[in-house]
Amino acid sequence: MVVFSGGMVGVSRHTMLYCAILVLYDLILSFAKLYRGVLTLYLPSLHVVPYQFVSYTVLLCPCMQLYHSLISRKIVRYLIVMQEGDALHSLRTNLIDPSNVLQSWDPTLVNPCTWFHVTCNNDNSVIRVDLGNAQLSGTLVPQLGLLKNLQYLELYSNNISGTIPSDLGNLTNLVSLDLYLNSFTGGIPDTLGKLTKLRFLDLSNNNLSGEVPSTGSFSLFTPISFANNPQLCGPGTTKACPGAPPLSPPPPFISPAPPSSQGSSASSTGAIAGGVAAGAALLFAAPAIGFAWWRRRKPQEHFFDVPAEEDPEVHLGQLKRFSLRELQVATDNFSTKNILGRGGFGKVYKGRLADGSLVAVKRLKEERTPGGELQFQTEVEMISMAVHRNLLRLRGFCMTPTERLLVYPYMANGSVASCLRERPPSEPPLDWTTRRRIALGSARGLSYLHDHCDPKIIHRDVKAANILLDEEFEAVVGDFGLAKLMDYKDTHVTTAVRGTIGHIAPEYLSTGKSSEKTDVFGYGIMLLELITGQRAFDLARLANDDDVMLLDWVKGLLKEKKLDMLVDPDLQDDYVEAEVESLIQVALLCTQGSPMERPKMSEVVRMLEGDGLAERWEEWQKVEVVRLDVEMAPPNGNNEWIIDSTDNLHAVELSGPR
CATH class of the missing domain: 3.80.10.10 (Ribonuclease Inhibitor)
Known part of the structure; x- marks a missing residue:
C-alpha cells in the first residue's frame, strides 16, 4: 500500500485528492477497455504501456510513476489473466x-x-x-x-x-x-x-x-x-483458381549439350550419322512413345521442390540428405492414408523410397529461427552417432526454409502403446516374456544415451508410445534427441517442458529442468504401462472413482493388497508372479518423488538382470517406514502402533526379489 504524507514536498491535499479521482478514473477506463478487447499490453516486463492506459495520472500527478510501476501493473496483469480465462472458457x-x-x-x-x-x-x-x-x-x-x-x-x-x-x-x-x-x-x-x-x-x-x-x-x-x-x-495448392493461369510443375532438368570438338569439315558426316541414329532411336522408342501417350490421359500429380539448406562445414558421414521431392514421392505427397501417428513433435508418415525400402518420415513442427540451420544439422549429426541395437537409427533428413523432416527405418510392429491398447482382435497380445524383454531392452537403450553418448542425451519423453518394436519385437527407443533438437533456438537452456501428462517427473514439471533422473521417472511409468496395459493418464478411471494417474492407481491397489488386479487382463494369468513383483519394485524405485533417490538407468539394467534389486528395495523400505512414521505419528508422539503394523505401506505389500 502506498501512503502519501501531507508533508510531502510540493504535494497539497487538493492535489492528492485530485490524483485519487484520476486513479479511480484510470482503473474504470482500463477495465472498460480491457473488457472491450481494446487495451494492448506488453508482457512480461510491461516496458511499453499504451497512451490510453497512462492517460492523465502520470502526466499530472506527482508520485503517480510509483503508482503505475507498483500497483497498476499488478492490476493489469490480473485483468489479463481474467481475460484469457474468459476467452478459454468461451471456447x-x-x-x-x-x-x-x-x-x-x-x-x-x-x-x-x-x-x-x-x-x-x-x-x-x-x-x-x-x-x-x-x-x-x-x-x-x-x-x-x-x-x-x-x-x-x-x-x-x-x-x-x-x-x-x-x-x-x-x-x-x-x-x-x-x-x-x-x-x-x-x-x-x-x-x-x-x-x-x-x-x-x-x-x-x-x-x-x-x-x-x-x-x-x-x-x-x-x-x-x-x-x-x-x-x-491457388498457388499454395495443386489446382489453379477459375480465371487464373494453370499451375505447372517445375520444368524438367535438361543437361547442357557437350561442346563440339570437331571442325566444320565433319558436319556433314555428323549429320548423316545423326539421321541414321535418329531413325533407329525412333523405331525402338515407338513403344515408349505409345506408353507415354497413354499415361498422359491419367491425372498428373504435381510435386513442389524447395531448395535445401545446408552448411558445407557440417559433415554428416553416411547420413543421407533427402530432397523434399524425394519424400513427397515416397509418402504419396504426404497422404493421410500414410500417417502412422502423431505426437508433440509432429506427424509420422509411412513411405517407400526409390530403392523399395520402407521408411518412417517424421515432419517436425516447431519454430524456425534465423541462424538455427547450422545448430539443427549439428544436433542431427549427434543423433545419428547414437548407435545401439535398442535405439532407433536415423537414416537421413531433409531441411528447407520452412520444413524439417527426419527419416527413420520403418518399424513393422509399431509401438508398445499400440500393441497394448490398439491391437486388432485378431492379433495376439504381448506375452509376458516379450514384455520383460521390452523392459530390459528399453532400459539398455536409455542407459546408452545417458552414459555412452558425449554429450549425454536426455530423452525427456519416455513412454510406451516412444518404445518401438522391430520384426522380432525387440525394443527400440525412438524420438530420443528430439527434445533438444526442437530447442535449438536456445543452445544452452531448455525452453519448454516437453513430455506427456502422467510421464513427467514432478521436479521437471515444477522447474523446467531435466536430467537423467527425469528419464528414469518416465521409464518407471512405462514399466507400469507394460504390467497393467493401461494409460499413464486416463480420465476414464474417474468413472470407477479411481485415480486418473496410473502411478497413484497402482499405489492404491498395492496398499489394498490387490496385486492381481494390477496385471493386464490380456495376459489371462499367464505370467510369473515373482517377476511381476520385481518389475513393480523397479517401477516404484524409478518413480520416487526425489530425483536423488531414483536409480540411474545403468543400475536399472543391473536390477532387471537380477543384480542388486533386493538390497535397493530393502533400503528403500526402511526409508519409507521412517518417513511415514514421521508423517503419521500422533501428536502425543506415541507411534508404536505404526511399528507393529505396516499394512499402510505399499512398500511391504510385495515380497522381496526371488
Missing part, C-alpha cells in the same frame, strides 16, 4: 466434449494456468493450448484472438467445424497453428498472413474453400499445409 462452452477433456476448465478458477492442456509462461500468460486428438466438436470462438501471448494452438484430429475466426490474426506471437483433420469450412482468413512469427501451419484434411492467400507468411508454406481440401485453389 469450452462452444465445444462439445464427450470425453470430458475440458473438465478442469473451471470458470471459478480465475487462473487458466491450472487447467489441463494449457501452458503458461512465468507471468501466467497462456502460451500454449494443446487439444489435439481430443474427440472435440463444435466451433471456435473469436475470443481466441485475445490470447496475445499464445504461441501454439494445437487442435488437430478433432471434428471441429465452422469457419476459422479471422481474429486469430491478432495472435501476433503465434508460432504454430495446427488445425489438421477437422471439418472447418469457408475460406482461409487473410489475417493469418499478418502473423510474422508463424513457422508451422497445417490446415490439411478439412473442407476449406476458395483461394489460398499468397501474401505475408503464406508465402512460406508448401502445399503440404493445405492438402486434402478439394475446394481450395
Whole structure:
C-alpha cells in the first residue's frame, strides 16, 4: 500500500485528492477497455504501456510513476489473466466434449494456468493450448484472438467445424497453428498472413474453400499445409483458381549439350550419322512413345521442390540428405492414408523410397529461427552417432526454409502403446516374456544415451508410445534427441517442458529442468504401462472413482493388497508372479518423488538382470517406514502402533526379489 504524507514536498491535499479521482478514473477506463478487447499490453516486463492506459495520472500527478510501476501493473496483469480465462472458457462452452477433456476448465478458477492442456509462461500468460486428438466438436470462438501471448494452438484430429475466426490474426506471437483433420469450412482468413512469427501451419484434411492467400507468411508454406481440401485453389495448392493461369510443375532438368570438338569439315558426316541414329532411336522408342501417350490421359500429380539448406562445414558421414521431392514421392505427397501417428513433435508418415525400402518420415513442427540451420544439422549429426541395437537409427533428413523432416527405418510392429491398447482382435497380445524383454531392452537403450553418448542425451519423453518394436519385437527407443533438437533456438537452456501428462517427473514439471533422473521417472511409468496395459493418464478411471494417474492407481491397489488386479487382463494369468513383483519394485524405485533417490538407468539394467534389486528395495523400505512414521505419528508422539503394523505401506505389500 502506498501512503502519501501531507508533508510531502510540493504535494497539497487538493492535489492528492485530485490524483485519487484520476486513479479511480484510470482503473474504470482500463477495465472498460480491457473488457472491450481494446487495451494492448506488453508482457512480461510491461516496458511499453499504451497512451490510453497512462492517460492523465502520470502526466499530472506527482508520485503517480510509483503508482503505475507498483500497483497498476499488478492490476493489469490480473485483468489479463481474467481475460484469457474468459476467452478459454468461451471456447469450452462452444465445444462439445464427450470425453470430458475440458473438465478442469473451471470458470471459478480465475487462473487458466491450472487447467489441463494449457501452458503458461512465468507471468501466467497462456502460451500454449494443446487439444489435439481430443474427440472435440463444435466451433471456435473469436475470443481466441485475445490470447496475445499464445504461441501454439494445437487442435488437430478433432471434428471441429465452422469457419476459422479471422481474429486469430491478432495472435501476433503465434508460432504454430495446427488445425489438421477437422471439418472447418469457408475460406482461409487473410489475417493469418499478418502473423510474422508463424513457422508451422497445417490446415490439411478439412473442407476449406476458395483461394489460398499468397501474401505475408503464406508465402512460406508448401502445399503440404493445405492438402486434402478439394475446394481450395491457388498457388499454395495443386489446382489453379477459375480465371487464373494453370499451375505447372517445375520444368524438367535438361543437361547442357557437350561442346563440339570437331571442325566444320565433319558436319556433314555428323549429320548423316545423326539421321541414321535418329531413325533407329525412333523405331525402338515407338513403344515408349505409345506408353507415354497413354499415361498422359491419367491425372498428373504435381510435386513442389524447395531448395535445401545446408552448411558445407557440417559433415554428416553416411547420413543421407533427402530432397523434399524425394519424400513427397515416397509418402504419396504426404497422404493421410500414410500417417502412422502423431505426437508433440509432429506427424509420422509411412513411405517407400526409390530403392523399395520402407521408411518412417517424421515432419517436425516447431519454430524456425534465423541462424538455427547450422545448430539443427549439428544436433542431427549427434543423433545419428547414437548407435545401439535398442535405439532407433536415423537414416537421413531433409531441411528447407520452412520444413524439417527426419527419416527413420520403418518399424513393422509399431509401438508398445499400440500393441497394448490398439491391437486388432485378431492379433495376439504381448506375452509376458516379450514384455520383460521390452523392459530390459528399453532400459539398455536409455542407459546408452545417458552414459555412452558425449554429450549425454536426455530423452525427456519416455513412454510406451516412444518404445518401438522391430520384426522380432525387440525394443527400440525412438524420438530420443528430439527434445533438444526442437530447442535449438536456445543452445544452452531448455525452453519448454516437453513430455506427456502422467510421464513427467514432478521436479521437471515444477522447474523446467531435466536430467537423467527425469528419464528414469518416465521409464518407471512405462514399466507400469507394460504390467497393467493401461494409460499413464486416463480420465476414464474417474468413472470407477479411481485415480486418473496410473502411478497413484497402482499405489492404491498395492496398499489394498490387490496385486492381481494390477496385471493386464490380456495376459489371462499367464505370467510369473515373482517377476511381476520385481518389475513393480523397479517401477516404484524409478518413480520416487526425489530425483536423488531414483536409480540411474545403468543400475536399472543391473536390477532387471537380477543384480542388486533386493538390497535397493530393502533400503528403500526402511526409508519409507521412517518417513511415514514421521508423517503419521500422533501428536502425543506415541507411534508404536505404526511399528507393529505396516499394512499402510505399499512398500511391504510385495515380497522381496526371488
